[in-house]
Amino acid sequence: MRLSKRLLTIAGKVLQGSNIIDVxxxxxxxxxxxxxxxxxxxxxxxxxxYGSCEKARQNIxxxxxxxxxxxxxxxxxxxxxxxxxxxxxxxxxxxxxxCGILDDGIEKLKNIEYLVLQPQTEIASVxxxxxxxxxxxxxxxxxxxxxxxxxxxxxxxxxxxxDKDIDYLFGxxxxxxxxxxxxxxxxxxxxxxRGIIGRIKERG
Numbered sequence: 757m758r759l760s761k762r763l764l765t766i767a768g769k770v771l772q773g774s775n776i777i778d779v780x781x782x783x784x785x786x787x788x789x790x791x792x793x794x795x796x797x798x799x800x801x802x803x804x805x806y807g808s809c810e811k812a813r814q815n816i817x818x819x820x821x822x823x824x825x826x827x828x829x830x831x832x833x834x835x836x837x838x839x840x841x842x843x844x845x846x847x848x849x850x851x852x853x854x855c856g857i858l859d860d861g862i863e864k865l866k867n868i869e870y871l872v873l874q875p876q877t878e879i880a881s882v883x884x885x886x887x888x889x890x891x892x893x894x895x896x897x898x899x900x901x902x903x904x905x906x907x908x909x910x911x912x913x914x915x916x917x918x919d920k921d922i923d924y925l926f927g928x929x930x931x932x933x934x935x936x937x938x939x940x941x942x943x944x945x946x947x948x949x950r951g952i953i954g955r956i957k958e959r960g
Contacts, residue, residue, distance in 0.1 A: 757789050757819075761901040762874070762908075766847050769872045769895060769910050770795055777802060777836060779846040779857060784812030786845060787825050802828045802836055833861030843870040847908075851878030855885045862889060871911040879907045880924045892916030896929045898937045905941045 759767060767786050770776060777800045778787050787799035801812045806829055813827045830836050838844075844865075846854050854875050858865070865871075871891055875882045886893055891911030898907050907927065918924055923931065930938045 757785060757792060759785055759789055761899060762906050763789075763847075765897055765899055765906075765908055766845060766872060766874055767793075767795070769897075769908060770843055770845065771870065773797065774843045774870070775799070775841045776843045776845055777833075777838060777841050779803075779830075779832060779844060780848050781812050781827075782808050782848065784815045784825065784827070786847075788815060788819050788821060791821055791824050792819065797824075798840075799825045800828055800836060800841070801825055802830045802833075804829070804831045832857035833864045836861075836864065838864040838868060842868060843872065844868050845872045847872075847874035849876060851875035851880075851882045854882055858885055858889055865889065869913050871909075873909045873911065874906060875909075876906075879909075879927075882909060883918075883924045883927065886911040887917055890915065893927075893929060896927045898927070898930055898935060898941060900937060900940070905937075905944075 763786055767789050770790055772795055774796050775798050776787060776796050779802050781787065781801035781803050784801040787801050790796040791799065803809050803812065809827050809829045816822055816825050816827065828836055846857060854873055873882055883893060890913060892914040893909060893916065894912045895910035896907065898905060918928055926938060
């Protein structure tokens with residue numbers, strides 16, 4: 757199975773031997789890929805959409821993985837038993853929604869060692885949320901895929917707080933390693949802001 761650059765990067769953050777819950781699974785591509793590449797032992801593929809669950813279920817059947825990947829129609833973690841799982845992947849949705857899923861499912865995170873998150877918006881809020889619920893950020897990537905920038909954040913159980921707001925805004929790990937894609941993204945944002953300022957000046 758061929759994944760997009762975004763999904764491939766998300767999948768690459770899951771540790772060997774993990775048991776994962778993929779929230780917002782859509783077509784079930786990530787758990788299918790991870791099982792077929794012998795990274796995970798089992799998975800739950802969850803989505804709030806009945807249509808997405810049916811697509812995921814069909815893909816799982818086509819790959820003969822019904823005994824290893826369970827499809828669950830669920831709003832976040834509400835309909836999921838997390839016992840026996842150690843990693844949750846949440847991707848392809850807004851940061852506020854991801855934070856809400858984590859808050860609503862806080863009791864279900866007790867045995868979850870790792871969170872792999874890919875928020876589309878409000879990324880700083882997701883970093884803060886990880887720290888507030890007892891996860892430290894151990895890895896982060898920013899990538900360009902099909903003309904869009906994506907942040908992928910990995911949290912592990914532990915205590916951590918950033919001292920500076922800029923670390924929450926742009927990602928301490930990205931800043932510390934002077935990430936080339938982050939620099940490219942910031943330059944792109946500066947150009948957009950200059951364009952907006954120029955249009956405001958034209959209006960007098």
